[in-house]
Amino acid sequence: MFLGEFRHWVFRRYRNSCIKRHRLDYLFWECTLRCNLNCRHCGSDCLKSSGIPDMPLADFLRALDDIKAHGITRLAVCITGGEPLLRNDIEQAGIEIVRRGYAWGIVTNGFALTARRFKSLVAAGMSSMSFDLDGLEAEHSFLRRNPESFARTTAAIRMAADFMHRNPRRFLFDVITCVHPGNLPTLAKLRDFLIDLGVPAWRIFTIYPQGRARDNSLALSGAEYVRLMAFIAETRAYRTADGRGIRLNYSCEGYLGEWELKVRDHFFFCRAGISVASVLCDGSIGGCLSVRGGDFIQGNIYRDNFMDVWENRFQDMRHRDWARRGVCQNCPHWKKCLGNGMHLHPDKQSDVLHCNYARLHEDANQRGAKSGELVL
Numbered sequence: 001m002f003l004g005e006f007r008h009w010v011f012r013r014y015r016n017s018c019i020k021r022h023r024l025d026y027l028f029w030e031c032t033l034r035c036n037l038n039c040r041h042c043g044s045d046c047l048k049s050s051g052i053p054d055m056p057l058a059d060f061l062r063a064l065d066d067i068k069a070h071g072i073t074r075l076a077v078c079i080t081g082g083e084p085l086l087r088n089d090i091e092q093a094g095i096e097i098v099r100r101g102y103a104w105g106i107v108t109n110g111f112a113l114t115a116r117r118f119k120s121l122v123a124a125g126m127s128s129m130s131f132d133l134d135g136l137e138a139e140h141s142f143l144r145r146n147p148e149s150f151a152r153t154t155a156a157i158r159m160a161a162d163f164m165h166r167n168p169r170r171f172l173f174d175v176i177t178c179v180h181p182g183n184l185p186t187l188a189k190l191r192d193f194l195i196d197l198g199v200p201a202w203r204i205f206t207i208y209p210q211g212r213a214r215d216n217s218l219a220l221s222g223a224e225y226v227r228l229m230a231f232i233a234e235t236r237a238y239r240t241a242d243g244r245g246i247r248l249n250y251s252c253e254g255y256l257g258e259w260e261l262k263v264r265d266h267f268f269f270c271r272a273g274i275s276v277a278s279v280l281c282d283g284s285i286g287g288c289l290s291v292r293g294g295d296f297i298q299g300n301i302y303r304d305n306f307m308d309v310w311e312n313r314f315q316d317m318r319h320r321d322w323a324r325r326g327v328c329q330n331c332p333h334w335k336k337c338l339g340n341g342m343h344l345h346p347d348k349q350s351d352v353l354h355c356n357y358a359r360l361h362e363d364a365n366q367r368g369a370k371s372g373e374l375v376l
Contacts, residue, residue, distance in 0.1 A: 008336055011267045019274055019318050024072055024310055026271075028278035028289040029060055031093070032082040036111050038145050040218065052281050057093050063279055063306040068100050070307040076128075077104040080289060082281070085112040094124035103127050107176075110156035111149055118159055122171065129173040130203075131157050135183035135190055142182060154197065161198030174201035179228055180218040187231055195244050204232060205251040208344060208353060219354075222362025229256065229360065232263040254344070254356030255337035272342040273298075273317025277310060285309050287317050290343035317342060326351030333357060
């Protein structure tokens with residue numbers, strides 16, 4: 001117990017240092033809200049034809065030039081959407097990002113990735129990719145609502161795996177899976193499938209009620225959530241008969257109590273507005289791309305200087321006492337959690353959408369309610 005609390009104390013000192021410095025390390029560019037799929041769980045509610053036009057590359061580059069002018073020498077830029085591959089200028093964007101001395105990659109559903117396009121992206125300096133694969137064919141097709149998506153995405157992953165294994169210092173990629181009650185039972189089969197594909201790293205997310213996910217029953221119950229944690233912990237030590245494994249981490253969703261460090265490499269730390277920022281398709285400046293509530297939009301590149309916003313705003317993300325309300329009000333784990341991930345706060349006035357720690361202890365709390373001994 002003492003060692004665990006000491007580790008948390010050391011981590012909190014590190015976290016406080018990061019907050020004080022708030023060095024910008026990672027920047028999302030939401031280059032489009034168009035998408036070639038219509039997924040049930042889309043947090044951005046992207047459509048094939050978006051009411052918001054794609055951001056011109058020149059506008060994003062002006063924000064990037066401002067970052068460069070302020071002495072930021074190391075920065076990873078993640079181009080996302082929507083589906084970024086619907087734009088025909090991603091290669092030009094990549095060339096310009098590299099010219100400024102920064103690394104870049106994309107998050108893609110893989111549906112439109114051909115061998116020719118992959119080659120051109122790599123030639124433009126792309127050094128990382130993240131692919132969405134939400135299960136084997138039936139489970140993936142259910143969530144993505146397109147019968148061709150599984151075959152196209154797995155073909156794209158094979159292509160990336162082949163290139164990475166031939167160029168291990170040049171390129172990295174991972175796979176993202178969104179877990180819900182429908183694909184939870186098949187995760188072990190998916191794990192073995194990903195290992196056979198040559199996937200080096202895997203990230204698992206759970207689905208929260210934003211965008212189209214609000215209209216679909218995709219959340220895990222408390223018991224299912226515990227099953228997921230156990231699966232992740234098992235997989236992190238798992239090896240096939242010939243010694244192959246996969247590096248699996250759970251997302252930065254929230255504080256997990258005794259599961260911390262068992263299901264990811266680090267203690268829970270929501271870095272939105274601390275080391276992570278985003279430029280949304282309409283020019284809005286925010287923290288993590290998933291933090292879309294109006295209270296947390298800090299400015300807009302069309303009227304504000306990006307680095308002025310970064311240095312002088314974002315107070316609500318760096319100092320989160322405002323979130324100590326509702327279930328967080330008297331929580332003994334507040335210092336370890338700080339109110340869960342920012343994406344689970346619709347605004348500053350609402351309670352957090354859910355508590356991950358409480359969900360993990362849901363069954364114990366139901367039993368404890370009868371005996372008067374609740375888990376805190």
